[in-house]
Amino acid sequence: MKSNVANVINISRLLAATALVLASTSASAVQPDTATVAQPARTTVQTAEHISELTLKNGMRIIVNEDHRAPTVAHMVWYRVGSIDERNGTTGVAHALEHMMFKGTKKLAPGEFSRRVAQLGGRENAFTSKDYTAYFQQIEKSRLEKVMALEADRMRNLVVDKNEFAKEIRVIMEERRLRTDDQPVALVHEALNATAFAVAPYRNPVIGWMDDLQHLTAEDVRDWYAQWYAPNNATMVVSGDVDPQQVFKLAQKYFGKYEPMALVRTRPQNEPPQTGPKRVVVKAPAENPYVVLGFKVPGLHDVDKDDDALALEVLSAVLDGYDNARLTAKLVRTDRVANEVGASYSGIARGPVLFMLDGVPAAGTTTEQLEKLLRAEVERIARDGVSEEELKRVKTQLIASQIYKRDSVFGQAMEIGVMEMSGLSYKDIDRLIERLRAVTPQQVQAVAQKYFGDDALTVATLVPLPPDRNKPAPGALPADTLR
Structure with a gap:
């Protein structure tokens, strides 16, 4: 992608899946203020020759794409929450939580998640966009259960330690300086969004405004985690050399035990008509x-x-x-x-x-x-x-x-x-x-x-x-x- 496009993905480029967008990269900004907790039946739907779908009773969706050409698997958990759901004063909190998801749970020490995936021969990472946050591992197929267990653990058992947060927020602020404040084209695109959108949350950068980062607290991150990281706000996508029924059994084993939560959706913040350049x-x-x-x-x-x-x-x-x-x-x-x-x-x-x-x-x-x-x-x-x-x-x-x-x-x-x-x-x-x-x-x-x-x-x-x-x-x- 050309540098001057600045994190915007064309549909064609998206379909080629050559970019992790931060961009970036969804329909309808208008969500109801409150969403009832869904309790769908546990059913499997064969939706295509190579794609199968399951919805757990707690509302978590599992989508399996079979591709048996190599003994590898991509395991992803997507949360339908991003910077579009943030409020003024806490911009950047979605991205800050993404960082903290690697800083330890009740079972794992800070950094241990990444070390374990590396020991299994895999690679892992995560990304936050305006519309969603996602976590992934790429692994040899026999190791899928182990990374699924790790991912399920941090859906519910994350520990946001204030000392770890104090260190990580400094890293995030330096990331902002390096990738935005010291990059003139990035500054121009940030200014473009802040000017073009008067009301819509897309006016705010995904990484957050520096002043908000300086005042963000560990409690802000804990609240965000408690509000959005629930099975009924998550979709697991597994792609590769797998048996869908086995994936469904593992998903039920590790994620099915979690209760759904009442999700309070962001109020509509519809952009008023623009009346001039x-x-x-x-x-x-x-x-x-x-x-x-x-x-x-x-x-x-x-x-x-x-x-x-x-x-x-x-x-x-x-x-x-x-x-x-x-x-x-x-x-x-x-x-x-x-x-x-x-x-x-x-x-x-x-x-x-x-x-x-x-x-x-x-x-x-x-x-x-x-x-x-x-x-x-x-x-x-x-x-x-x-x-x-x-x-x-x-x-x-x-x-x-x-x-x-x-x-x-x-x-x-x-x-x-x-x-x-x-x-x-x-x-x-x-x-x-x-x-x-x-x-x-x-x-x-x-x-x-x-x-x-x-x-x-x-x-x-x-x-x-x-x-x-x-x-x-x-x-x-x-x-x-x-x-």
Whole structure:
């Protein structure tokens, strides 16, 4: 993924499962204030030739994807909670808990979880996004039960020690400095979101604002854990060389004993209509200027009905979906007015979404000029449309990505988990490809005409400053910071 896209995953790239998004990466930000505790029957549903599903009595869903090409397994537990569910003053708490999940339980000492997985010959990690938090292990298939037992233990028995938390929050603050405060493009995207969204929680960074991190407490993390880490808010995805019935038995053994909890969902924080363009300028030490345009557009909530979201995905691919796509071909290679350009869109989100255009101007071009040139390429499609031949090339890329995705058991698990956490379904995966394949040139032209006016636009511009010679270089982060 290009660096200028800044953690936004296209549906096509998502289906290729080549990114762990922090991005990032779901339908409907509007949830009921309270959710009753579900008590579904314990039934197995064969949903596809190679995918089976079980719901435990406590509400935890188990999805098993069979792939017997190699004796390996990807085991993931997804919690449907992310930074979208946070409140002002405690931003970053979802990510902070993710760190603390490796710092010990009633049975395990801090760091012992990771040591045990390594001793089993596996690897493990976790990630937090706006919409969800997930934990995974990749392991030889005979070791699945042992990592499942470890994961089940920390669903209910986590110990958030105040001394461990005091150390870890410093690591998180350093992570923010390294990955955001000292990265000018990351600062620009953070400012873009904070400006584009007046109310929606997507205005806050996943890692949290520094002031909130400085005031976050171990009690805040314990409360978050108690509120959200429950079996009826979790989905297990197991992909690889496994027998579904055996996986279901293990899930019942280790997770079925936990009681469900009443989940109090976040109140709706719907974004009010935007009535004019918004602009923000970020001044930071950097080598080059940079500009990013974000347009508020619809997301993907129903694969069979949301035609515009699918057309926007194809529009993104037309602009920046392959090596010689329109933006690069025109602005970088032919006109040489930009060193780098991009377009990105992902409609899979629980909250509102943006279609983004961005770029680094070449010498002699200003960010204001590049902004107009980027918009002109969308306007050209709105005016002249796209050809069947161009769409055929784009769709070939989409289909190829789906095929390549199936080479990875972890990629398949990622794909299933993201779809489920986002309010869609793994059953929609193949249907999504079919629907993208059916997008017409007229639909692409129609969305280019409809969604790219000034009233939907937010522009964030980087004004480069000379480097601060007196500022010390950031120190290296501990290995477990890279979760």
